[in-house]
Amino acid sequence: MRTALVTGSAGFIGFHLCQRLLADGFRVVGIDNLSDYYDVALKERRQAMLLQSPAFSVVNDDVQTPGRLMALFAEHRPDVVVHLAAQAGVRYSIENPRSYLDSNITGTFELLEAARAWPPAHMLLASTSSAFGANTKMPYAETDRADHQMSFYAATKKANEGMAHSYAHLFDLPVTMFRFFTVYGPWGRPDMALFKFTKAILAGEPIDVYNYGDMKRDFTYVTDLVEAIRLLIDTPPQRPADGIVPEGDSLSPVAPWRVVNIGNSDAVQLTDFIAAIEEATGLTATRNLMPMQAGDVPATWANADLLRKLTGYSPRTDVREGVRAFVDWYRDYYRTN
Secondary structure (H helix, E strand, O other): OOEEEEEOOOOHHHHHHHHHHHHOOOEEEEEOOOOOOOOHHHHHHHHHHHOOOOOEEEEOOOOOOOOHHHHHHHHHOOOEEEEOOOOOOOOHHHHOHHHHHHHHHHHHHHHHHHHHHOOOOEEEEEEEHHHHOOOOOOOEOOOOOOOOOOOHHHHHHHHHHHHHHHHHHHHOOOEEEEEEOOEEOOOOOOOOHHHHHHHHHHOOOOEEEHHHHOOEEOOEEHHHHHHHHHHHHOOOOOOOOOOOOOOOOOOOOOOOEEEEEEOOOOOEEHHHHHHHHHHHHOOOOOEEEOOOOOOOOOEOOEOOHHHHHHHOOOOOOOHHHHHHHHHHHHHHHHHOO
């Protein structure tokens, strides 16, 4: 039985990933601080569901607590580490940048130091599509330069990529960074557009539509994302002996490190996304058209060729199918809570 350490285990993606790993026979050790950035009760419910499995254990603490991750690594000697714990959200990083410094920078440093002392077979660290920043060439490819982040959140995630590369190079730690593209689905985050739009539409309230609706996102269904992560777990990068990297691969020439996009490879217009919610709810949204918010980008679109080359898998859930599943979950969850 392999042991996986998952940081941010009570989060939206962490919860779904832990469920998948437990189903696949892993022993899963979680860590989550149950922060009040959004509804703590939602996180507690996810964690309670995971704790129904005897193969799951959890510590509720900050990843940046000095020595906490070191102790977890020493006790459990994880074979696989998936680092999802982070302060999320582009807009909140303008209001409270220090929380991003503490969680995303210091927390990742604590993780890397623990891995240096107790090396796992593979570490997978969450980055973000926001790391591509001001890039206008689309779809985004991992080999494109990503030098002009538009928010402090994105900047911390790009810094995580560089930090992890240095440890991979110096200490031969296999590291895969993955860049998410607008993940959505049941048990999703209340600060995300799908949750906010669904809540408002069902309540007969207007929705805020930024950039007057002229936005595109590569919406990625959460189980597709988890499938990709699960396959990447068994695909650790290897330092190229001759320093030569295959064309189209983001593998480092000097470290067992690469970055992989996980996206649906389909840029969906925001107005079409809203139409999918309207179809799933059977209601019409009242739109409050607004200008672009600071730190946001008008479009994201993933080139997922590298993921397919490495794993043979491509996310494939249609946005209307995924939105319908979320709306069904939302109605059921809030009818019983």
